[in-house]
Amino acid sequence: xxxxxxxxxxxxxxxxxxxxxxxxxxxxxxxxxxxxxxxxxxxxxxxxxxxxxxxxxxxxxxxxxxxxxxxxxxxxxxxxxxxxxxxxxxxxxxxxxxxxxxxxxxxxxxxxxxxxxxxxxxxxxxxxxxxxxxxxxxxxxxxxxxxxxxxxxxx
Amino acid sequence: xxxxxxxxxxxxxxxxxxxxxxxxxxxxxxxxxxxxxxxxxxxxxxxxxxxxxxxxxxxxxxxxxxxxxxxxxxxxxxxxxxxxxxxxxxxxxxxxxxxxxxxxxxxxxxxxxxxxxxxxxxxxxxxxxxxxxxxxxxxxxxxxxxxxxxxxxxxxxxxxxxxxxxxxxxxxxxxxxxxxxxxxxxxxxxxxxxxxxxxxxxxxxxxxxxxxxxxxxxxxxxxxxxxxxxxxxxxxxxxxxxxxxxxxxxxxxxxxxxxxxxxxxxxxxxxxxxxxxxxxxxxxxxxxxxxxxxxxxxxxxxxxxxxxxxxxxxxxxxxxxxxxxxxxxxxxxxxxxxxxxxxxxxxxxxxxxxxxxxxxxxxxxxxxxxxxxxxxxxxxxxxxxxxxxxxxxxxxxxxxxxxxxxxxxxxxxxxxxxxxxxxxxxxxxxxxxxxxxxxxxxxxxxxxxxxxxxxxxxxxxxxxxxxxxxxxxxxxxxxxxxxxxxxxxxxxxxxxxxxxxxxx
Numbered sequence: 001x002x003x004x005x006x007x008x009x010x011x012x013x014x015x016x017x018x019x020x021x022x023x024x025x026x027x028x029x030x031x032x033x034x035x036x037x038x039x040x041x042x043x044x045x046x047x048x049x050x051x052x053x054x055x056x057x058x059x060x061x062x063x064x065x066x067x068x069x070x071x072x073x074x075x076x077x078x079x080x081x082x083x084x085x086x087x088x089x090x091x092x093x094x095x096x097x098x099x100x101x102x103x104x105x106x107x108x109x110x111x112x113x114x115x116x117x118x119x120x121x122x123x124x125x126x127x128x129x130x131x132x133x134x135x136x137x138x139x140x141x142x143x144x145x146x147x148x149x150x151x152x153x154x155x
Numbered sequence: 156x157x158x159x160x161x162x163x164x165x166x167x168x169x170x171x172x173x174x175x176x177x178x179x180x181x182x183x184x185x186x187x188x189x190x191x192x193x194x195x196x197x198x199x200x201x202x203x204x205x206x207x208x209x210x211x212x213x214x215x216x217x218x219x220x221x222x223x224x225x226x227x228x229x230x231x232x233x234x235x236x237x238x239x240x241x242x243x244x245x246x247x248x249x250x251x252x253x254x255x256x257x258x259x260x261x262x263x264x265x266x267x268x269x270x271x272x273x274x275x276x277x278x279x280x281x282x283x284x285x286x287x288x289x290x291x292x293x294x295x296x297x298x299x300x301x302x303x304x305x306x307x308x309x310x311x312x313x314x315x316x317x318x319x320x321x322x323x324x325x326x327x328x329x330x331x332x333x334x335x336x337x338x339x340x341x342x343x344x345x346x347x348x349x350x351x352x353x354x355x356x357x358x359x360x361x362x363x364x365x366x367x368x369x370x371x372x373x374x375x376x377x378x379x380x381x382x383x384x385x386x387x388x389x390x391x392x393x394x395x396x397x398x399x400x401x402x403x404x405x406x407x408x409x410x411x412x413x414x415x416x417x418x419x420x421x422x423x424x425x426x427x428x429x430x431x432x433x434x435x436x437x438x439x440x441x442x443x444x445x446x447x448x449x450x451x452x453x454x455x456x457x458x459x460x461x462x463x464x465x466x467x468x469x470x471x472x473x474x475x476x477x478x479x480x481x482x483x484x485x486x487x488x489x490x491x492x493x494x495x496x497x498x499x500x501x502x503x504x505x506x507x508x509x510x511x512x513x514x515x516x517x518x519x520x521x522x523x524x525x526x527x528x529x530x531x532x533x534x535x536x537x538x539x540x541x542x543x544x545x546x547x548x549x550x551x552x553x554x555x556x557x558x559x560x561x562x563x564x565x566x567x568x569x570x571x572x573x574x575x576x577x578x579x580x581x582x583x584x585x586x587x588x589x590x591x592x593x594x595x596x597x598x599x600x601x602x603x604x605x606x607x608x609x610x611x612x613x614x615x616x617x618x619x620x621x622x623x624x625x626x627x628x629x630x631x632x633x634x635x636x637x638x639x640x641x642x643x644x645x646x647x648x649x650x651x652x653x654x655x656x657x658x659x
Contacts, residue, residue: 034340034344049323081375082376085371085574089368105555108551
């Protein structure tokens with residue numbers, strides 16, 4: 001079922017890529033314009049997605065014809081937990097300008113450690129030390145302009 | 156000779172030697188902690204190497220990858236969990252030997268085979284690359300088009316699992332490579348009005364997303380695993396090694412040769428080299444039945460192959476700019492950043508950088524012996540390091556590392572999106588190596604096609620007008636039709652086998 005849906009998603013992506021590519025300008029002096037490769041790639045998505053879906057169809061038919069009415073309980077907790085790093089990256093993107101990189105990194109580490117049931121004192125110590133070490137290595141030694149945020153405000 | 160002396164000067168200085176030492180320790184750590192791969196380590200290293208001179212930057216990558224591949228054997232032996240995918244082929248044998256109280260002996264022979272394999276691959280790299288480069292000097296855009304296509308095709312045919320999924324993974328990489336201004340017309344493609352995308356997608360955030368963020372998401376989505384070390388051997392690391400080397404020296408040479416060859420094929424990394432070498436070793440062994448039951452011979456075969464594969468992957472990367480595996484895909488980007496454009500002209504450079512690179516390879520493999528010995532003796536520290544403490548720190552490195560390439564938050568968004576998509580695809584058994592190759596080789600493929608078309612006024616047959624180009628083209632077409640040819644051959648063979656009993 002997963003592969004069937006993915007196959008359909010790839011076919012949709014292929015159609016979108018071809019449509020977008022068809023709008024690129026063509027030049028009279030060039031036989032092959034900027035749309036050639038994206039169109040070929042879009043075609044590849046369409047064909048690959050179709051084959052991926054088609055391979056799954058017999059298995060899906062047999063699943064539908066079987067009389068197994070049992071409803072599977074789906075556990076969303078692992079999926080939500082796996083999305084936590086993504087959510088924390090989005091938090092960094094939006095909050096780092098105001099809070100500063102060091103504080104944001106500390107919060108991210110603390111949350112992730114507490115989620116995995118690390119003791120609060122250990123999580124706090126590691127978060128504070130690691131965030132300051134990372135911040136100073138990148139901003140002072142490698143001269144990356146990381147946002148200072150509240151650190152700047154405190155002087 | 157002058158270039159060689161310059162190369163020696165570039166390597167034997169305090170900065171480079173310290174970087175090699177630090178990278179060796181980092182490599183051991185990453186390899187020995189299950190869930191952290193050599194590719195992930197190299198992807199995380201790139202933002203730091205960005206600020207180094209070319210020689211220490213390359214030294215850091217070479218040493219980290221070589222050490223990580225060996226160190227992956229430590230948790231494989233003690234916990235039956237390969238530290239990196241390259242140790243998966245012989246994890247069963249290693250762990251069974253550890254159960255017999257021979258863990259250090261197993262790791263000792265692993266270490267010797269890794270050093271031997273790495274040095275073997277380096278010798279091949281040193282002697283074969285310059286000769287190949289002389290041939291490559293004759294290449295034009297026609298040959299580079301076929302080479303890029305050959306590399307991309309190999310990545311599909313060599314991938315473990317579904318070829319359709321490998322093909323779609325490749326298409327994703329190729330699509331990412333088209334983002335930015337078109338080389339010929341200057342038209343922006345898939346930039347969605349974002350100025351940071353005009354120059355194309357930087358592949359470092361993509362790498363960090365694919366290999367580091369993806370692993371982090373898998374870790375937080377999995378149940379909490381508590382690792383306990385069931386036993387800790389106190390046997391000698393090297394006492395039995397001479398006996399094993401004497402018995403299995405042929406396996407070491409064969410494994411290293413297979414590893415170098417497989418490593419040089421685009422898309423096939425150290426893990427595939429180890430699996431193939433293990434299978435070949437088993438098929439040729441006098442003790443086939445002993446494989447998988449805790450037998451040193453299989454470990455010798457595969458352990459030599461995975462480290463030689465690392466060196467082998469550098470041959471096409473240096474000579475043609477075509478990566479042999481995911482690590483060399485990252486390396487090609489680093490080489491460009493450092494002004495060492497991969498390709499045959501890299502060997503004509505008089506600054507000694509190429510000699511420095513060769514010397515670094517030898518040093519990286521030699522330093523493996525003392526650092527690896529220390530790592531075996533202190534295995535407990537590495538494999539019991541809690542991942543719940545490590546993973547949050549790695550996520551912070553990912554964010555800052557992606558940002559630091561262009562000092563742009565767009566790269567953090569790219570890392571996030573790619574990591575999210577990669578985690579879905581990996582869960583559905585899509586291989587990631589074709590996507591990386593697509594991203595790295597996509598521009599070469601398109602640019603060489605467009606240049607060739609300009610030269611030949613759009614005549615597609617011109618791709619077969621030069622002898623090397625025609626040969627490479629024929630090879631690509633043969634590769635594409637190889638599944639059909641194999642199927643036809645099997646059918647004919649089966650038909651003959653069916654007829655034979657009837658006739659008798």
